Amino acid sequence: MTSSKDTKQSKKPLTLSRPNSLELKKTVETGQVKQSFSHGRSKSVTVEVKRSRTFERGESGRMAEVTTPEPELTEKPEPKQAAPVKKAPAPKKAFKPKPTQDSLTNAEKAKRMQVLAAAREAEEVKRQSAEAERIRQEEDARRKAEIKAEEEARFKADEAERVKQEQEAARIENAKSSMEKAEDEAKAAARATTEARKKREAAERAPERRPARQDKPKPKKKPAAAPTSVGDAIAQELGGRVKQGNKPSFTPKQATDKNQPAGDRRNKGKLTISSATSDNDGRQRSLASVKRRRQKKLQQERGGNRAAPMKVLREVTLPETITVQELGNRMAERATDVIKELMKLGVMATINQTIDADTAELVITELGHTFKRVTDADVEQGILGTDIDEDSAMENRSPVVTIMGHVDHGKTSLLDAIRSADVVRGEAGGITQHIGAYQVNLESGNKITFLDTPGHAAFTEMRLRGATVTDIVVLVVAADDGIMEQTVEAINHAKASSAPIIVAINKMDKPGANADRVKQELLQHELVVEDMGGDVQTVEVSAKNKTGLDKLEEAIMLQAELLELKANPNRTAIGAVIEAKLDKGRGSVATVLVQKGTLNVGDIFVTGSEWGRVRALTNERGQQVKKAGPALPVEVLGLNGTPNAGDDFIVVENDAKAREIAEYREQKKKDLAAAAEGRGSLEQMLAKLKEGQAEELPVIIKADVHGSMEAIATSLQKMNTEEVKVNILHTGVGAINESDITLAQSTGAFVIAFNVRANPQAREMSRRENVDIRYYSIIYNVVDDVKAAMSGMLEPEQREKFLGYAQIREIFNITKTGKIAGCMITEGLVQRGSKVRLLRDNVVIHDGNLKTLRRFKDEVKEVKEGYECGMAFENYSDIQVGDQIECYIIEEIARELD
Numbered sequence: 001m002t003s004s005k006d007t008k009q010s011k012k013p014l015t016l017s018r019p020n021s022l023e024l025k026k027t028v029e030t031g032q033v034k035q036s037f038s039h040g041r042s043k044s045v046t047v048e049v050k051r052s053r054t055f056e057r058g059e060s061g062r063m064a065e066v067t068t069p070e071p072e073l074t075e076k077p078e079p080k081q082a083a084p085v086k087k088a089p090a091p092k093k094a095f096k097p098k099p100t101q102d103s104l105t106n107a108e109k110a111k112r113m114q115v116l117a118a119a120r121e122a123e124e125v126k127r128q129s130a131e132a133e134r135i136r137q138e139e140d141a142r143r144k145a146e147i148k149a150e151e152e153a154r155f156k157a158d159e160a161e162r163v164k165q166e167q168e169a170a171r172i173e174n175a176k177s178s179m180e181k182a183e184d185e186a187k188a189a190a191r192a193t194t195e196a197r198k199k200r201e202a203a204e205r206a207p208e209r210r211p212a213r214q215d216k217p218k219p220k221k222k223p224a225a226a227p228t229s230v231g232d233a234i235a236q237e238l239g240g241r242v243k244q245g246n247k248p249s250f251t252p253k254q255a256t257d258k259n260q261p262a263g264d265r266r267n268k269g270k271l272t273i274s275s276a277t278s279d280n281d282g283r284q285r286s287l288a289s290v291k292r293r294r295q296k297k298l299q300q301e302r303g304g305n306r307a308a309p310m311k312v313l314r315e316v317t318l319p320e321t322i323t324v325q326e327l328g329n330r331m332a333e334r335a336t337d338v339i340k341e342l343m344k345l346g347v348m349a350t351i352n353q354t355i356d357a358d359t360a361e362l363v364i365t366e367l368g369h370t371f372k373r374v375t376d377a378d379v380e381q382g383i384l385g386t387d388i389d390e391d392s393a394m395e396n397r398s399p400v401v402t403i404m405g406h407v408d409h410g411k412t413s414l415l416d417a418i419r420s421a422d423v424v425r426g427e428a429g430g431i432t433q434h435i436g437a438y439q440v441n442l443e444s445g446n447k448i449t450f451l452d453t454p455g456h457a458a459f460t461e462m463r464l465r466g467a468t469v470t471d472i473v474v475l476v477v478a479a480d481d482g483i484m485e486q487t488v489e490a491i492n493h494a495k496a497s498s499a500p501i502i503v504a505i506n507k508m509d510k511p512g513a514n515a516d517r518v519k520q521e522l523l524q525h526e527l528v529v530e531d532m533g534g535d536v537q538t539v540e541v542s543a544k545n546k547t548g549l550d551k552l553e554e555a556i557m558l559q560a561e562l563l564e565l566k567a568n569p570n571r572t573a574i575g576a577v578i579e580a581k582l583d584k585g586r587g588s589v590a591t592v593l594v595q596k597g598t599l600n601v602g603d604i605f606v607t608g609s610e611w612g613r614v615r616a617l618t619n620e621r622g623q624q625v626k627k628a629g630p631a632l633p634v635e636v637l638g639l640n641g642t643p644n645a646g647d648d649f650i651v652v653e654n655d656a657k658a659r660e661i662a663e664y665r666e667q668k669k670k671d672l673a674a675a676a677e678g679r680g681s682l683e684q685m686l687a688k689l690k691e692g693q694a695e696e697l698p699v700i701i702k703a704d705v706h707g708s709m710e711a712i713a714t715s716l717q718k719m720n721t722e723e724v725k726v727n728i729l730h731t732g733v734g735a736i737n738e739s740d741i742t743l744a745q746s747t748g749a750f751v752i753a754f755n756v757r758a759n760p761q762a763r764e765m766s767r768r769e770n771v772d773i774r775y776y777s778i779i780y781n782v783v784d785d786v787k788a789a790m791s792g793m794l795e796p797e798q799r800e801k802f803l804g805y806a807q808i809r810e811i812f813n814i815t816k817t818g819k820i821a822g823c824m825i826t827e828g829l830v831q832r833g834s835k836v837r838l839l840r841d842n843v844v845i846h847d848g849n850l851k852t853l854r855r856f857k858d859e860v861k862e863v864k865e866g867y868e869c870g871m872a873f874e875n876y877s878d879i880q881v882g883d884q885i886e887c888y889i890i891e892e893i894a895r896e897l898d
Contacts, residue, residue: 151294154201158194159301165190202287316364318357318371325351327360331369341366390568397567398439398447398631399560400469400593402499404490405476410506413543414476418450420546437578437593437633438620446557449593449631451578469576469593472559473499474552476506479513479540483521485732489739491525492730500563501527502537502555509542567630573599575649577607578633580642588612588639592628592649599628599636599651604658608647609665611658612639696727697789698749702736702756708779709733712754715783724793726786736762736773745769752782787896796892803887804828804865811881812870817852819877820870823885830887831862836873839884849874850887 035043316330328335335351341363342349364371405411439449473494494501505515519529528534537555541548579591603614615638617625628634652658703709709731716726736758750772776782810822832853838846854870863869
């Protein structure tokens with residue numbers, strides 16, 4: 001409850017000290033106080049100090065505040081006596097005033113004087129600190145100016161020294177180009193000296209800056225309990241409250257770390273008004289910062305003289321087609337740069353589009369790189385082992401011998417006699433199977449590998465593929481019959497393979513045997529025996545009586561010694577397929593003769609267009625073996641298909657490589673088969689010859705008698721000229737057999753059959769292989785057809801045929817067409833598509849083609865004499881009225897042999 005007396009006083013109007021004005025004086029002073037925490041941490045906070053206010057009633061009867069005068073710092077003021085105030089009678093409930101100075105006791109006055117003295121001392125300390133700070137700032141400014149001047153002088157000295165060094169280097173390089181190495185060493189020494197000097201100067205400057213900060217005038221140490229202002233002192237004396245603020249508005253030097261010099265301290269925390277308005281923020285550049293700035297400036301100044309980084313030029317492997325992104329990756333260039341180069345060439349391509357090899361080649365050249373063109377055939381590169389084997393790794397190997405000859409001349413009997421001489425035959429229980437090739441161990445310790453090539457088909461295929469498997473050819477000739485048809489064919493095959501020939505004259509046990517007749521017949525086929533001063537060895541043997549086999553062995557080993565047959569067994573295996581068949585229960589089986597290296601079980605191989613993994617190896621005696629060395633024939637199981645006789649046999653590193661090679665060869669085989677379908681007839685061959693695709697005409701001649709065969713061969717050889725000639729691959733007497741068709745198919749020849757026919761097997765094979773057989777009964781027809789074929793190989797003769805003249809009477813300019821000459825045909829005629837010459841004053845000024853020929857608005861084929869027409873030329877428009885046009889055509893006339 002409130003009394004009525006209090007209510008009346010509360011409703012009393014509030015009056016001001018002055019009429020119509022309200023004044024408030026500063027009652028709060030702020031300052032900084034340092035708070036200390038654990039672990040050596042400290043924090044400066046802002047405090048507010050409230051001072052108490054004392055009011056007294058003045059002479060006018062109004063309440064007035066009693067103020068304490070601020071002490072003067074320059075001279076010690078005397079305490080001002082307060083004016084006496086009349087005491088008015090106090091109301092019933094009036095404000096009790098504070099006692100004035102006159103009413104203070106002596107102890108209170110002494111205490112107040114001490115407080116005022118302490119405040120004056122604090123002001124003096126602040127003034128001294130400000131003076132010291134000003135002196136320090138001036139010292140810092142002077143020192144910064146000195147450092148800046150020193151740096152500029154040093155920069156100028158360094159630049160002058162650098163220019164001097166560059167001039168000296170240029171002079172030395174122009175005068176003594178041969179002393180480049182010495183010059184480089186001198187430059188390196190100069191750079192080392194400069195770096196040492198810089199380091200020495202930096203070391204000298206470093207200690208100079210530290211004492212400068214130590215010599216700064218230090219402010220006088222303040223009393224520990226001294227207040228920061230007079231208001232603080234009064235507040236402390238009168239027991240005023242201290243209020244802690246949120247964050248300091250500035251950081252006084254009294255609140256900083258004592259161990260850190262004031263001049264070398266960096267301002268921490270947020271930006272304050274005092275730090276922003278102050279000329280000196282207390283920061284200085286460190287020595288490392290000065291070094292970095294100096295080095296950066298030198299790099300900028302010397303940046304123009306430094307050489308640009310060298311561009312890495314690469315050799316780009318370029319396939320037939322490649323995408324833009326892949327091309328950029330192989331050159332290590334950005335795809336955008338590649339696209340820009342393509343746009344310069346007029347090719348608009350995105351990053352994922354494919355370009356051809358020619359365009360990519362131009363881009364690679366423009367960007368400064370080199371290229372290496374590759375094709376699909378490159379998948380076979382390196383599979384044959386192009387590395388040359390060292391001589392130390394080479395070992396002697398057995399010779400590979402092929403026995404060839406005419407039927408019934410004892411070839412089979414001789415092979416049986418040789419096999420019976422095998423010393424291992426009794427131990428192995430005899431030869432259990434015939435696999436087409438076998439190795440014989442003789443009593444002398446020598447080993448000879450024999451190949452069985454019936455019909456010589458595999459021999460021809462191997463020669464066609466460049467696989468020279470046979471080292472020596474043993475030609476079996478019967479002593480009573482002499483040289484026969486297949487004997488001549490065997491001689492031709494042996495010559496084509498460039499293998500040495502040993503002639504084994506068999507059937508010497510017969511009464512009518514005559515070895516001298518055989519030697520003389522060999523002369524007709526350019527085989528000169530040793531008895532007649534040649535280099536062909538002859539051995540007289542008898543397969544029936546098994547005589548002369550040791551001499552044949554000696555002849556074979558002597559020839560092998562002359563050939564120096566060696567191979568490296570410590571490498572991947574390379575060989576050739578002798579025979580291949582599809583065996584029931586075992587799958588595809590191939591008889592392989594290893595030429596180099598060693599074939600092991602588990603090897604991955606490629607043969608022709610087939611591939612596989614070696615699952616088992618079997619020798620000629622049916623025994624399982626783990627490996628096969630050079631010149632050893634074995635049967636291989638594990639193929640995924642049946643290869644052809646004569647295919648190569650190559651071991652590769654993995655199945656992916658084998659599959660890639662096999663797929664490429666399969667595609668190549670399909671392309672060859674498609675091309676062979678169009679070869680077929682002699683007329684198509686003549687068309688190819690007409691296109692200039694051949695300079696030789698390969699033929700095979702078979703006749704009924706030897707005289708006719710020689711006559712045909714002689715007549716064809718007489719037609720040979722410097723431009724074309726007939727290449728007679730083989731001549732023989734008798735019917736056409738499969739061997740003739742095989743030879744024709746491998747060489748691209750056609751067969752001339754004079755009064756003979758092909759047997760059924762040869763006819764079927766010729767239809768299958770698209771080999772053309774021409775049957776004749778008159779020798780002149782043979783000569784005429786071959787002459788026509790050779791004439792088709794000659795380049796046709798070109799002859800010019802005159803058509804007519806035309807006179808230009810008028811010239812018309814037509815949009816999208818150009819200039820049209822309005823002409824009058826004065827002589828002959830003009831045909832569309834003919835060639836023209838433009839004559840001006842009877843001088844030829846242009847020779848080209850007629851672009852258009854019109855009468856009125858219609859295109860016509862020709863215009864005859866006396867008619868008008870319009871003509872235009874291809875890529876030429878410099879025509880005038882009065883020019884004359886000469887029209888002509890070029891005729892090609894076939895040439896004939898004389």
